Amino acid sequence: MSSDFSIARPDALASREGTAKERMKALVVGGSGQIGGWLLRYLEARGHEATGTYSTRSFPGLTPLDAADGDAAARLIDDLHPEVVFYPAGFTWVDGCERDRAKAYGANLEQPLTVAKAAARAGARFVYFSTDYVFDGKSGPYAEADPVNPLSVYAQAKRDAEDALEAAIGDRLLTARTCWVFGPERQGKNFAYQLIRNLMQGKSMPCPSDQVSSPSYGPDVAHAVLALTEAGASGMVHVVGPEVMDRVAFARAIARAFGLDPSLIVGRPTAEIAQGAPRPLDSGLKIDRLESVLPGMMRPLDATLADFRAKLEDPALQDWVEPTTPGA
Numbered sequence: 001m002s003s004d005f006s007i008a009r010p011d012a013l014a015s016r017e018g019t020a021k022e023r024m025k026a027l028v029v030g031g032s033g034q035i036g037g038w039l040l041r042y043l044e045a046r047g048h049e050a051t052g053t054y055s056t057r058s059f060p061g062l063t064p065l066d067a068a069d070g071d072a073a074a075r076l077i078d079d080l081h082p083e084v085v086f087y088p089a090g091f092t093w094v095d096g097c098e099r100d101r102a103k104a105y106g107a108n109l110e111q112p113l114t115v116a117k118a119a120a121r122a123g124a125r126f127v128y129f130s131t132d133y134v135f136d137g138k139s140g141p142y143a144e145a146d147p148v149n150p151l152s153v154y155a156q157a158k159r160d161a162e163d164a165l166e167a168a169i170g171d172r173l174l175t176a177r178t179c180w181v182f183g184p185e186r187q188g189k190n191f192a193y194q195l196i197r198n199l200m201q202g203k204s205m206p207c208p209s210d211q212v213s214s215p216s217y218g219p220d221v222a223h224a225v226l227a228l229t230e231a232g233a234s235g236m237v238h239v240v241g242p243e244v245m246d247r248v249a250f251a252r253a254i255a256r257a258f259g260l261d262p263s264l265i266v267g268r269p270t271a272e273i274a275q276g277a278p279r280p281l282d283s284g285l286k287i288d289r290l291e292s293v294l295p296g297m298m299r300p301l302d303a304t305l306a307d308f309r310a311k312l313e314d315p316a317l318q319d320w321v322e323p324t325t326p327g328a
């Protein structure tokens with residue numbers, strides 16, 4: 001059942017810092033993205049051997065791969081022989097998915113399914129990233145086993161992928177549902193960057209006042225998913241920040257942390273904002289399951305915002321993280 005969860009090596013959960021006890025060989029499809037970039041950094045820091053791919057945004061050290069080319073993906077897996085394939089990739093623009101159903105299903109269902117089957121044939125495990133949008137937002141926050149009801153094309157493709165992957169590769173699969181991912185990243189395109197850049201330029205930022213979810217710090221999402229993978233986790237797990245809040249409260253917390261003017265954040269009901277795809281309103285995810293095995297791994301919002309600022313100023317990350325400064 002897709003709501004099951006198990007940990008094959010619970011002892012591996014104890015060592016979160018330093019190098020891992022057992023070295024893994026990993027492939028990260030979507031290494032140029034937000035979560036994929038942090039997965040690669042943590043894999044390296046933990047002493048694992050990792051290869052990351054990009055599709056359209058090339059960065060040093062990454063291997064080109066368009067997962068639409070299933071043969072190329074299978075060749076890469078056969079060449080590398082990874083023990084685990086992380087798939088933080090896909091067509092993640094929710095409104096774009098509503099307009100281009102074929103692309104949404106190709107990138108979020110068919111391509112990961114092809115790659116997962118190739119991974120399983122090569123004896124590797126597969127880690128997929130899904131979303132709280134599989135729920136309808138009538139009574140969040142949601143636990144892993146709560147009934148789903150996707151509202152948008154993006155969400156339906158993600159939900160279909162959860163099921164199809166489980167049917168295809170069974171307990172070789174770990175699915176991590178996350179939401180509202182923010183923080184330092186190489187492409188500098190997540191909500192926090194957009195907000196900070198707008199406010200720095202004195203521009204107002206309309207935000208839906210009635211959309212509620214769990215802000216999730218990208219580095220913590222990647223760190224937690226890697227820790228679960230080292231412990232041989234399989235099944236379904238929610239990996240999000242510990243607080244549930246509306247988008248305006250989230251935006252104001254970011255503005256405060258970066259010393260920016262929160263009065264430029266303008267709350268509007270979803271019904272008044274033309275977003276293209278329907279969104280769950282009262283959403284967010286419960287993390288009791290994650291907390292039961294990795295307590296405190298997902299830090300509170302204020303701590304992660306302080307870490308976000310520190311990482312932007314960290315000399316060791318200057319060539320890696322995109323600055324938040326407009327036009328930089």
Ligand SMILES: NC(=O)c1ccc[n+]([C@@H]2O[C@H](COP(=O)([O-])OP(=O)(O)OC[C@H]3O[C@@H](n4cnc5c(N)ncnc54)[C@H](OP(=O)(O)O)[C@@H]3O)[C@@H](O)[C@H]2O)c1
Pocket residue numbers: 029030031032033034035036053054055056057058065066067068087088089090091092107111129130131132177178179180181182
């Ligand atoms: N961000 C969120 O708030 C959020 C919330 C819920 C779930 N998720 C899920 O978490 C995962 C990671 O999200 P993210 O925010 O890190 O995404 P992201 O920053 O948008 O990165 C997406 C990655 O997918 C790659 N990609 C796109 N099309 C590809 C293709 N045809 N073949 C191979 N790679 C391809 C991109 O490569 P290029 O950039 O090089 O083209 C990029 O590396 C996604 O599956 C997303 O659905 C994210």
